[in-house]
Amino acid sequence: MERQIPKNVRQIGNVSDSPKIYVEDYVDTFFAQLSDKYRNDPQKPLGAFLIGDFQTYEGEDYVYIYGAIQMQELRVSGMEYLIDDETWKRAYEECKQFFEEGELIGWFVVRDDAEKAPGNSTVKLHKKSFPKKNTVFIICDPQEKEETYYVHKMNDLMEIGGHYTYYEKNPCMQDYMISSRKKNGAVQTEVVEDKAAQNFRDLARKQGRRTRQKHQGNFVYAMSVGLVLVLVIMGVAMLNNFNKIRKAQNQIEEVAGTINTVKDSDNSGSSNEGNDPNGGQADGSEDGTADENTGAENENSTAGDDADQGKTDSAANKNTDTEKSNSASDKKAEGDDGTSKNGTDGTASANSSQAKNSQSDEVVEASAVPSSSTNGSDGVYVVEKGDTLAIISKKMYGDVTHIDAICRMNGLSNGNLIYIGQKLLLP
Structure with missing residues (x-):
């Protein structure tokens, strides 16, 4: 039966020799x-037969000893050991009873005056009883509690510097030790089982501690790595938040600057009321033009509305008729006097004509500018008196952020150049 090399082992001595003994x-x-x-009754030596098997793994020889049967009788004549046939017969029977497929692969001897090294008689007995290669002979010194291992190789018994003790479930050896406790000196079954179990538990505890320490080290390492990652992520998040805050601050400053610009523009527009429509603010005052009739006519024609144009033409015709009437009146007055003069009657006539023309301009302006409730609802805004692009943006959208969009929509290179009646497309 092929074995796996045991994992739970304890090394004893130098194990560099071959074969490896477990x-x-x-x-x-x-x-x-x-x-x-033997120490309690040192009258005669005690011996045991070794039960195990041989294995070869990757060119290395291994010997596994997993059982032992006490010899019924071991006699000594000088330095020579004697094993009778009855002892061999009893050993084979017990081996078959407790270990079934087990094989006798060596022997064990305990005595005070044991020879330091196997003599010729001992080597001869071993080669006769266990002729196979790598069979084992063990000599135990009961006082020193030391065991010396010898292996049959190179046609001799060669000393092995060390061996391994391994731990596994071994019910066959347990059963044998229980049945022979009176012979081997064990007082109670529990003592035998507890000692072996205690050794195994001690080893298991040691390995468990090493495993826990290793796991704790891995856990601490993982926690450290996790903490570093968390710190890195927090640092990146803080940097991103800082950039966002700085960007928001810049946007707020830009909006504040735009609002200040709009306020300045509103103030400038109020102070420049009455300027020419091309000067930046739409204004309907009479001082903004040299010729009122001609100015109203030009404003209404620029608005681009056919209906408004018609109204403008009508107003212009009325102004022309008014001028003719004034001219006729002047001529009549001049005819009555017989001379051409700039007296009181002529001045009154001029003032009357000017008042009529002013009323005519107000009619034109009212017709060109729709009411604020409907202005811009169809996507087209008609510039009213006092309008600036900032005011139009606030009327239509509630803020002043659409000035540039209105300029781009209407192709205005200078947002200050608008005039009354001008139609602006709303974005």
């Missing part, structure tokens, strides 16, 4: 029990 923790506990038993 001893299960219950087996190691069983060796300790035999050592304690």
Whole structure:
């Protein structure tokens, strides 16, 4: 059966030699029990047969020892060990009973006066009993509680510097230790199980602590990275907000400047009332033209409305008739006197004519400018008296931000050049 290399292991000694030897923790506990038993009654040595298997992985040899069966009897003659047939028979029976497919791969001896290294007789016995390569022989010193491992290779027993103790569930060895507790010196089953379990739990706790420490380190690292990211995002957001605030402040300043400009324009328009319509403010005062009749006629013709033009023509004709009438009156007055003069009668006539012409101009202006309630509702605004582009924008849109749009819509290069009756397309 192919095995996976154990993960939960404890290294003992130098493990650089080959093969790599792995001893299960219950087996190691069983060796300790035999050592304690020998110290209590050191009359004769104690021995055990090793049960396990051999594996090769990536060119490296491995020996796994997962069971041990105590020898019924181990005799010593000088430095020579003797194992009788009855002991071998009993070992095979117990191996089959408790370990089923297990194989005897070596042996274990505990004694005070054990030789420091296997002698020729020991090597000969091992090669006869366990002829396979990499079989194991273990000598235990009960006083020092030290174990020395030897491996059969190169036709001899070669010492191995160290081995591994590994931990896993081993019900076969547990069952054997329970059944033979009276022989191996274990007082209660719980003692055997607790010791092995305690070793395993201790190792598991150590690995758990390392795992938790590693997880805590990863968590702290992740939290640090997250905190740095949050700070970076907050910094970017603050920078964006600062730029937005600065942009809004600039827009407010621009609007404030525009409002101040409009106020200045309104004040200028009020102070310049009566100027020529081409001077920047639409005004209907009589002083803005040299010839009132001709000025009214020019304003109404510029508005571009046929109906208004007709009214203007009518007003002009009336003014012409009025002039003729005044001229006739002057002639009549002159005929009566017999001379041409600029006396009181002539002056009165001129004033009368001027009043009539002024009334005629007011009629024309009233006809050219629609009422404020309907002006601009159809998308066309007719310039009224006192209008500026800022005033028109505020009338139509409630603010002064549409001055440039009105100029662009009507092709005005100078927004101050508008006149009464001019039609402006509203954007």
